[in-house]
Amino acid sequence: MDIRKIQAFAKVYEHASFSKAGKALYLSQPTISAHVASLENELGLALFDRIGRTVVPTKAGEILYFHALRIFDAADLALSELRTLQDRITGQLDIGGSTIPANYILPEFFAVFCQEFPEVVLDLRVGDSEEIITAVRDNVLMLGVVGAVLDTPELTYEPILQDRLVLVMTPELQRRFANTDTKTMLFTLPWIMREEGSGTRMAMVSALTRLDIDVRELKSVITVRNAGAMSRCIQAGMGAGITSASTVQRALNTGRLIAVNVPDLSLERYFYVVYNKRRTLFPAAVCMIEFLQTRTGFKI
Amino acid sequence: MDIRKIQAFAKVYEHASFSKAGKALYLSQPTISAHVASLENELGLALFDRIGRTVVPTKAGEILYFHALRIFDAADLALSELRTLQDRITGQLDIGGSTIPANYILPEFFAVFCQEFPEVVLDLRVGDSEEIITAVRDNVLMLGVVGAVLDTPELTYEPILQDRLVLVMTPELQRRFANTDTKTMLFTLPWIMREEGSGTRMAMVSALTRLDIDVRELKSVITVRNAGAMSRCIQAGMGAGITSASTVQRALNTGRLIAVNVPDLSLERYFYVVYNKRRTLFPAAVCMIEFLQTRTGFKI
């Protein structure tokens, strides 16, 4: 069932002539005869009745022609989609986003991106930084936006945004520690924490490590898997937590929460686009990387 | 876009491995590599990223795989339909029927045929004998059932039924010719005639010719294109006509029409299955020919 033989067959069907089919395909008449004969042998069925100098398709020929058109359609469609992939910014782009980017940062960037590149269909997969990075490492996802760098030598991390973490709690809770020294407060506070694998948690851990504090010594009352839950737990007075300023901006503005400054605790971290530079990125993916870099002011 | 290369590509996609694809297709690993490379060259696109010893499809690879499955489906379906055509009585059978067979004879035979061969789909095309025979000669139709033989050397006519034509008129009309000699009556009668090309007309013409009567000398009041119209015209008293006894059986039984005997006018003719014996008949068509011959008692 060679596709070129089927093409020869189809042209014979359409022209009811071997020699005309040859002309249409820029092949000699004997070549067409050979192709059709080869198909007939392979199938064990006559495809045409050669009645004198007229060529009439058999029932088998009619059935094959019907399906031949479908085969050509599928092949043509494949070809045209591959061509547009080559020279247009198009196609479905699956992109992984860790908690903070997916919920607080990417949506507004994507809104602009989709306007500028209307042929691209975005599919945002949400997980924590570790999950997204693992998916990118395993080539399940081509692109991720995460809040941490993991030790994966094959991956490229391009910084796109600086983020500020803050230690927040309710004013009531803060008042209880008004006369306590900072380090004691950190060890006494009931903590709301993000799960392991969270970029926010990793940033917190490394910041505390620099103050010689082991997170495992802190009093964790609950572990949550997203920033919204953390914010609500803190507002409910369950304890204090370290989270992106952007996730608690309203609560800080209204005074329902306050950010407590801890001297020498450097709570800044970056968000990155992460990808495997050894993979062939299609235009839409390249575009997305550049878009994230330039629109966040990190490049050009 | 050779289908075998696409098959190699698809197996690599499914196994994420060139060597496993080779095993699955009973081909060597270098052959698989060559096929995929050939496709990549032809398309000018990478289909896989070879990252170390892992193989990851590119976006182009994903698109091609999607369409490859459709191509295989179409090819498989073609193959399976051709196989069932080979060894089962199945498929659509277009069959031409001239006026009398199509309206009065074939329906009940087809009812039985469809019960015995439920996988066959019949499509009955109606025309007059000449139209049907022409369609069979031009290979537009594979089979026809007609009431006349035309001088077409390439066609085979197999008789399937004897038919009796009758000269019919209303009793009133007949009474007007009670004392007229037959020949005068024939020349005086107002005639309802079938169109040229009708087998019924041809049978009538040749019967009259044997009595040295030229139809053109008869007084034709109307030409109709089917037996029902003829019957109604005669019953309305417009004139007399020659038609199959089967088409006016009820009217003869009830006495609304009467058959007038004309000495020496031999009004018998046959119905035939007509086909081009040089065409490859598929099983359902062969079956239909045999069915018509045996069920009408003309063979075995």
Add this chain to the structure above:
DNA sequence: TAAAAATACTCCATAGGTATTTTAT
């Protein structure tokens, strides 16, 4: 070191051609 893909090469099947014959109009 081992496993997988790429490369190098050899071989032969076959897709392609031209020239000719057969067949039917």
Add this chain to the structure above:
DNA sequence: ATAAAATACCTATGGAGTATTTTTA
């Protein structure tokens, strides 16, 4: 006599193999 398909025969591309090298986990 002509037009079309089949046949015969030749050539060269490329599909298939094995052996080997390169690469990387």
